[in-house]
Amino acid sequence: MIRMRITKREPLPKWARVVIPIAAIITTLILSAIPILLAGGNLWKSYYYLFYGALGTRFNLLETFVKASPLLLTGLAVAFAFRAKFWNIGAEGQLLAGALAATVLGVSLGGIPGVLVLPVIIIGGFLAGGIWAAIPAILKTKLKVDDVVSTLLLNYVMIHMMGALLFGPLQQPGSSWPRSSAIIEAARYPILLTKSRFHLGILIALLAVLVIWFINKRTVFGYRSKAVGVNIRAAQFGGINTTAVILWTALVSGGLAGLAGVGELCALQYRLIMDISPGYGYSGIVIAMLGNLHPVGVLFSSLFFSVIIVGAHTMSRMTGVPTYIAEVIQGMALMIMLIFLLFTEYRIRVVRK
């Protein structure tokens, strides 16, 4: 009889942390052939247009960055939280909280000097997302409420709250659609490159990578959040205020997701609509895992995701393969990454008897 046993393996060397996500992405792309073929697509043509659509022209390339910026911010948000084992599944709700705050401010800030409008909106959106994430963090630390459940459920609370506001006080006067009035001109993110939608939010997202990397690597807080994530009991034993660490982690994590909402609102939509986010918050979880919770990893995995999403449109137009293929590929990427990560920690031993 043959039995399989799963045993823990020795820690892998550092290079494995780079090689494994790359291997996962390559595997994903190879396995993507199956759904593409099932959808009746010509394989090479489909792959060609997938990448051409995302990277082939200047506009497409910049469009890929536009798509990547909310994914990068939510990915960072999740990665930062997960590092301290604060299981923030609520980036979607925090993103909406940020967008909501930006709407309220962006519609009503006409009275203050123009240069102050954007800083106020950015800070406001960050705080809104942060506070929305701090609620489950307080519940977790004070009442031991499971953070996976509370962060997830608060997404729905936020979506429906937003719906109520868009049909109520925030609804554009005279409109019958659930949408807000447009934000004022000064509240819009400037476009940084001509003939494109490459906006300030992308720069903010890239800056966030640097900031998070710096916090993780160089600061006392980064050390503490890592310690809390690795062994909360030992961190407490060593005199770290674990409650404070989790709260601050939640605040920053939610704030980053909130910034994603601000970007979508102030750079692309200019007014709040119900489907301001096609699930960026949830994609952020996948991106964080694929990026191995490292800010630079998150940068690359969010770019990979936006290539797939943007490219899928061109592929669909040219080959008839539906754009839903992008979501299939995203799902596969997560599963394959999780399987790969499992094998970095465990090995299967076959026992013959």
Add this chain to the structure above:
Amino acid sequence: MTTTQKPIASMSSITKRFLDVTANSDIDFNLYPGEICALLGENGAGKTTLMNILFGYYTCDEGEIFIKGKKAELSAPRDAISRGVGMVRQHFALVPSQTVLENIIIGTDSGKGLFLDFKSARIKLLRIQKKFGLQVDPDARVWTLSVGEQQKVEILKALYRDVDILIMDEPTAVLAPAETVELFKTLKSMAKEGRSVVFISHKLNEVMEIADRVVVLRGGRVVAGRKTSETNIKELANLMVGRDLLERLEKKKVRPGKPVLEIENLSALNDKKLLALKGLKLVVRKNEILGMAGISGNGQKELSEALFGMRDPIEGTIKINGDALRLGSPVSVIRLKMGRIPEDRIDTGLMMDLSVEENLILENHATPEFQRFGMMNFKKIHQFSEDLIGAYSIMSSGRDAVTSSLSGGNLQKVMLARELGGRPAIVVASQPTRGLDVGAMEYIHQRILQERECGAGVLLISEDLDEIFALSDRITVLYEGVIMGDVPVAEASREQIGLWMSGVTR
């Protein structure tokens, strides 16, 4: 019961290793029909490991098992259960939200096709309950039951599966005295029926009362087998704790100074919300090692956690050098300079997935020396950790080595380096050498003695009597949350301490 009988279960030359610890070493063990056999030994002696092997929960690295005369390959508990071996472990395997009856038929083939056959299961259960006097309501949900009742459910579970061999792992640890009496009745009636019981324990009184035969384990080896009719508590105590001194340590003469640790009226609950420390009073002086002997589970964990700031006591005061600790606050303990060696270095002491350096700086990473405006000063931190790695000769691939790649002895050195590096006023070390090899043990003993000579007071909580006798200036024993006595090492006898440890006062 005679030894000329054929054993119902026989384990020969069993060896089991875990990473760097040998839990069982070349053990032979026989169990005969109709006997209650006690496995006696201190914690870590290998009793539970041996029985986990017989129950198929672990597989042994070397050795063979025969059950009812046939060679048995056990790779999972179900292999053991199908051969008639049952085990009631210290942590029950029950589903709290289900009823007693539902819990008992889990995993049995009780049913017709898709449906469970509750009716005949209930009849069978009631018959067993009547026969052995195990009264529990079959329809009660398990979470509503007391611990003693839950234990009955576990025994019923085994009997329902018709076991001939029942292993009980420290069954009385969770029971009130009256429940213990009841349990002993049940076990005796099982033995009378021809079934065999293995009774794992370290309580001498109980072993003498319930067992026909005692097998004593120490350090993963069988040291003796005795019939209870032919031995006495004193002999068993000696066998259990061993006589041989490990090493001759050079202990300098120093005079104890003023009190550095004063504990007054300390009471604390354990995780099950039961009183684990009952108004404890204790003083440790400068230049003195107070050895606290006792079998774990008698309040040692709660005491060390209360001292470490990891458990909020219900009452009492703790003073270090006259300053009162803020109870339940590790920060306060660190500030008053207590060096803390927790017994579970992997869960509480160290962050196994971080580097050696990150572990070394845990308690002072936020001091002005190592950070400015929230930014870490890595130059100084590297210097600091490399100094400590050198001073405590920690064998690793360097300060960046992942802590989990270190051996047990080196893990403990990391622990010591962090906790003793800052010249503590008082050292509280809980089981500091458990699971370590002789070399590492010796090193740690020397370090502890060194602290004593440098003017610290040391509270050494240990189950290892050799260690207690070799290091201590005074010896005290903790039993069921109470101090049994306090005696200078020169006047202490092993017999006396062994008796105190099993709750016998004289």
